[in-house]
Amino acid sequence: xxxxxxxxxxxxxxxxxxxxxxxxxxxxxxxxxxxxxxxxxxxxxxxxxxxxxxxxxxxxxxxxxxxxxxxxxxxxxxxxxxxxxxxxxxxxxxxxxxxxxxxxxxxxxxxxxxxxxxxxxxxxxxxxxxxxxxxxxxxxxxxxxxxxxxxxxxxxxxxxxxxxxxxxxxxxxxxxxxxxxxxxxxxxxxxxxxxxxxxxxxxxxxxxxxxxxxxxxxxxxxxxxxxxx
Amino acid sequence: xxxxxxxxxxxxxxxxxxxxxxxxxxxxxxxxxxxxxxxxxxxxxxxxxxxxxxxxxxxxxxxxxxxxxxxxxxxxxxxxxxxxxxxxxxxxxxxxxxxxxxxxxxxxxxxxxxxxxxxxxxxxxxxxxxxxxxxxxxxxxxxxxxxxxxxxxxxxxxxxxxxxxxxxxxxxxxxxxxxxxxxxxxxxxxxxxxxxxxxxxxxxxxxxxxxxxxxxxxxxxxxxxxxxx
Numbered sequence: 384x385x386x387x388x389x390x391x392x393x394x395x396x397x398x399x400x401x402x403x404x405x406x407x408x409x410x411x412x413x414x415x416x417x418x419x420x421x422x423x424x425x426x427x428x429x430x431x432x433x434x435x436x437x438x439x440x441x442x443x444x445x446x447x448x449x450x451x452x453x454x455x456x457x458x459x460x461x462x463x464x465x466x467x468x469x470x471x472x473x474x475x476x477x478x479x480x481x482x483x484x485x486x487x488x489x490x491x492x493x494x495x496x497x498x499x500x501x502x503x504x505x506x507x508x509x510x511x512x513x514x515x516x517x518x519x520x521x522x523x524x525x526x527x528x529x530x531x532x533x534x535x536x537x538x539x540x541x542x543x544x545x546x547x548x549x550x551x552x553x554x555x556x557x558x559x560x561x562x563x564x565x566x567x568x569x570x571x572x573x574x575x576x577x578x579x580x581x582x583x584x585x586x587x588x589x590x591x592x593x594x595x596x597x598x599x600x601x602x603x604x605x606x607x608x609x610x611x612x
Numbered sequence: 613x614x615x616x617x618x619x620x621x622x623x624x625x626x627x628x629x630x631x632x633x634x635x636x637x638x639x640x641x642x643x644x645x646x647x648x649x650x651x652x653x654x655x656x657x658x659x660x661x662x663x664x665x666x667x668x669x670x671x672x673x674x675x676x677x678x679x680x681x682x683x684x685x686x687x688x689x690x691x692x693x694x695x696x697x698x699x700x701x702x703x704x705x706x707x708x709x710x711x712x713x714x715x716x717x718x719x720x721x722x723x724x725x726x727x728x729x730x731x732x733x734x735x736x737x738x739x740x741x742x743x744x745x746x747x748x749x750x751x752x753x754x755x756x757x758x759x760x761x762x763x764x765x766x767x768x769x770x771x772x773x774x775x776x777x778x779x780x781x782x783x784x785x786x787x788x789x790x791x792x793x794x795x796x797x798x799x800x801x802x803x804x805x806x807x808x809x810x811x812x813x814x815x816x817x818x819x820x821x822x823x824x825x826x827x828x829x830x831x832x833x834x835x836x837x838x839x840x841x
Contacts, residue, residue, distance in 0.1 A: 457686045457687055458686055458687075458691070461688075461690070557796050564789070564793060567796075568786055574800060
């Protein structure tokens, strides 16, 4: 149990740092998976895509490890207030990062279905959209490691750019489907890919809310989340 | 901290029962939200759909409450082994049920966009698919409350039926889009609705894995999860 002795607190801090390091590692893998999924999509790299699907097991294993350590930390050191918020945030964030990895995997699974597709416009927009989303993921996890509530708020603001990209790609794909009905199947897969990236951006904002709460003990106001009603 | 005294153990059991009751309550709301979303979709009930979106806040609040109680339980009573697994399962399951509620909300948000749509075939298939998915959610939460690992396994088996429905609806919608390009926008929304229901079924199987682990201390084997590679 945590006491006021410096030694025990240091042990807690070390444990917490290890938790944060695990989450940074997960974040790095998830970002890489999304960027790599975009490369495979653009280059129709079916083998590369299969590797993304395979590598997702690493993220799953790291989530299990994070959960194990977080629960152990709570049970053994009984952290209070801000410390407890940090550990619970770590537990929840690892679950969200794992899901972001799942989106990369879902995108990768569609690459073989798109192998014969021509270079239509959304194919060049998607990686740009994904770039913003992965930057959001990267920056919000840095904000978590640095307990930086302001940085978390700044991440939220960028989700509008991802949403705008999504709306634009959605419309472009529908137009493409109408003009070229033969492409409808492949365009439908691209719709889902765009949706997966949009969801990754949403998850970055979910993490931002968790980071803000962990760092401040306050939930973001509705004005701060900027959520559409 | 838990000791071998009957009183303290009873206090822990009572706390755990309250956690389970909270999750049953969340499950009931999520199931109702999906069924109601299907009704609103079929009857183009835009007002009813708005109510589903509004009511989702209740699920969010219950998730926060479950988390608060679970963390308190771990910190104050330091449960071990099976007890700890149960509490952590409750913490995670509440997060998954909240996401199932989000799918219902996402479906409801599309109802106004489909107000003018004709009665195409997928509209009658979707509620049937949703019926299986919500039954899975219901049964897996019952398995959690009753710590019934076998019942959790039986829930997994039904996910294939949901997946088959999804594949069939996906193909039907693509055909419909090709035959009637004017319907492409609305059909795209139906594609996402079908995907949301398919994801709800997936989440029921995720919960089944958690229930199995909480009840037995063993992870399901790959043969048991029946996951496609």
